[in-house]
Amino acid sequence: MYSDIRRAVIATFFFGAAGGIFLTTLNNYLADVHHLDAAARGWLEFPRELPGFLIMLVSGVLLTVMRETQMAAVAMLLGAIGALGMGLFSPGMTLLLTWIIIWSLGDHINFVVEGVIGLRLSEEGAEGRRLGQLGGARNLGTIVGVGIIFILAKMFGDVFGLFYAIAAGASLLAGLYYLKINVGKGDPPARRMVLKKKYAIFYAISALFGIRKQIFLAFGGWVLVSMHGVSVSTVALLYFIAAAVGIVIRPLLGEVIDWIGERIVLAADEIIIIFVCMTYAFASNIFPKPLDLWILFAAYILDNVLFALRIARTTYLKKIADDPNEITSTISVGITIDHLVAMSLPIFSGYVWEAWGFQWVFIIAASIAFAGFFICLKIKVPDKLPVVG
Secondary structure, eight states, X not given: OHHHHHHHHHHHHHHHHXXXXXXXXXXXXXXXXSOOOHHHHHHHHHHHHHHHHTHHHHHHHHTTTOOHHHHHHHHHHHHHHHHHHHHHSOSSHHHHHHHHHHHHHHHHHHHHHHHHHHHHTSOTTOXXXXXXXXXXXXXXXXXXXXXXHHHHHHHHOOOHHHHHHHHHHHHXXXXXXXXXXXXTTTSOSOOOOOOOGGGHHHHHHHHXXXXXXXXXIIIIHHIIIIIHOOOHHHHHHHHHHHHHXXXXXXXXXXXXXXXXXXXXXXXXXXXXXXXXXXXXHHHHHHSOTTHXXXXXXXXXXXXXXXXXXXXXXXXXXXXXXXXXXXXXHHHHHHXXXXXXXXXXXXXXXXXXXXXXXXXXXXXXHHHHHHXXXXXXXTOOOOOOOOOOO
């Protein structure tokens, strides 16, 4: 078990490095190289999130022929191909979309299985702790990856081909370590897909996460880049700070989930999202320059750090699942649902931004988070004896 945990930590580290590099540079790459405006940036989320919408079908096929660790390795190979192609072979929008879709497919396959791998390496009642530890490893990887990009950007400027080549290498290393994990090796590969009324709350909070994710990835960063001219190196520094904080905070949040439960944690997260959305919307109206930008930086970092709370969805599902073999397939259903939202919301939000102003994007998102607060209050898990030790 210890060897598998170590391999999972290393794989997650390299996955964090690859993802951190990709997400840190994406908005600047799209704005500076391909000259997208807010509406086009919103439209781009449709093909980028299409693999997430289809992941229920993709994972359903993969689960019949391989176990979760092998799926993670395939995901990292796709991520490497997508990153390398995007950095070196994207002269126009057609190829750009192709590579983004390939990267996204790998990313979303890993979303399905990373939590399940963590659960398989967890002790009963300490699932949040283990997932938090892996989240800390991912943040450490993000620090290293983003730190490298920060240094390279300062030394040589925005050399996107080099940035994405490094991301591809990190992704390949992650795949190699996922292949070495032995947990679940003797399990039969076939697992049926399930869709149950019992998991309705899980599906609902998956949709809420899709909304939160898109506001952060597409429009939170877009506020900084398009309206305040924030550079690649500065975005990388913000990611670096968030990842550094996350090394400590993510394991602690995992402990908090084990201690007070998913209901309180996820409801509190919705309240924080409201605060973050209002900050994005009105910081520059309320505070003088450059204080407004510093406050936006703080909101960006806070939102990034609290992404760790998505592990509460996985631990909640584990506690209510009728059969452990349903967890992977149910997560894939949840991801499909969250991407049904994630694919449509950015297009709508891009038009809202252009027609009525960027504030309305975040006002709408805050309103959805307010409704999500009450959905999260409906979470119930079976009573279990506390784990001592």
